[in-house]
Amino acid sequence: MSVVFLIIIGAAAGFIATRLMGxxxxxxxxxxxxxxxxxxxxxxxxxxxxxxxAAAGLVGAVLGAILLISLWHFGTRR
Structure with missing residues (x-):
């Protein structure tokens, strides 16, 4: 996976995940x-x-970002 592709997919997945998680x-x-x-x-x-x-890559990225946000929230609540 190229770095540019990773940044583009990451930006899209991060945007979608942050919106889904509020x-x-x-x-x-x-x-x-x-x-x-x-x-x-x-x-x-x-x-x-x-x-x-490749569609599964976006789905996986969004699910992974949601998991990361959940872990981040769990860690920062304390």
Missing amino acids: IEAGLLPTIGIGIGGALIGTLVLRFLLVLTG
């Missing part, structure tokens, strides 16, 4: 969340990429 974040945190989510989603949902193609 989080207001700046541009860089949103991209960071999306990239982290893309990495998590790629590792966890790798088999879906083989089965369904």
Whole structure:
């Protein structure tokens, strides 16, 4: 996965995930969340990429970003 593609998918996934979770974040945190989510989603949902193609990559990135946001909220509540 190229770095530019990772940033684009990460930005899209971060934007979608922050909106779904009701989080207001700046541009860089949103991209960071999306990239982290893309990495998590790629590792966890790798088999879906083989089965369904690139659309699963976006789904995995969004799910990974949602997981990352949930973990971040859990860690910052204390």
